[in-house]
Amino acid sequence: MYTKIASTEVTSSVASVYLTGIATNDPHLIMIANVAPSTDNVSLYGTVTKSGSEDTSSNYDQTYKNMYDQTYGIGNSHNANESFMNMGNCGTGTSETHNAFFWLYNFADTGLASSLTRTTMNISSDQKLYGQIGATAHTVSSASDGIRFYFSGGLIASGTFVMWKVT
Numbered sequence: 001m002y003t004k005i006a007s008t009e010v011t012s013s014v015a016s017v018y019l020t021g022i023a024t025n026d027p028h029l030i031m032i033a034n035v036a037p038s039t040d041n042v043s044l045y046g047t048v049t050k051s052g053s054e055d056t057s058s059n060y061d062q063t064y065k066n067m068y069d070q071t072y073g074i075g076n077s078h079n080a081n082e083s084f085m086n087m088g089n090c091g092t093g094t095s096e097t098h099n100a101f102f103w104l105y106n107f108a109d110t111g112l113a114s115s116l117t118r119t120t121m122n123i124s125s126d127q128k129l130y131g132q133i134g135a136t137a138h139t140v141s142s143a144s145d146g147i148r149f150y151f152s153g154g155l156i157a158s159g160t161f162v163m164w165k166v167t
Contacts, residue, residue, distance in 0.1 A: 002029070004164050005028065006162070010158050011158060013157050016150035018148050019161055022108055022145045023108060024165065028104040028164065029104070030162065031100070032098060032099065033099050035156060035158070036156075036158045037154050042125075044152075045084040045087070045149070045150055049146040050144055057083065058083045059139045060079075060085055060137075060139075061139055062135065062136040064134020065134060066088070066132055068129070085136050088120060088122050093127060095123045097122065098159070100118055103117045103118075107143065107145065109143065110142055110143045113140065114144040116136050117134070118132065118135070119133050149161065
């Protein structure tokens with residue numbers, strides 16, 4: 001069963017979107033759709049929240065596979081000790097948006113690292129189809145209650161953000 005925990009529909013530019021409210025150790029699903037920046041050629045970032053505030057410590061370990069259209073092929077990436085999650089870039093051109101699913105695990109557990117898997121599909125700032133599949137661990141053994149989304153520059157101009165608890 002899916003129970004909606006939080007949702008935000010951006011229709012006027014905002015600096016960031018917080019999806020918080022995780023209070024149980026059930027898996028949670030976040031879906032973002034048609035998320036567009038106000039500034040061209042910027043990356044979508046995410047940070048874990050603790051008691052509603054973002055954690056920008058260098059405790060994000062992530063690995064993912066970048067999948068591009070036929071022009072660029074496939075690439076691998078692994079980053080340890082990052083201070084955010086990078087979901088790739090897009091711009092202000094037609095259809096340049098982010099779309100993704102995030103599965104969150106162990107977020108309410110005070111003794112385990114919060115972790116997530118992600119699948120993204122974007123149109124990049126150079127009008128190329130781009131996606132990622134991967135995982136991130138926030139390597140701090142304390143409870144997390146959500147995620148903050150923001151762009152590396154400018155504002156979030158539009159998009160839909162929804163989080164569900166899955167039981």
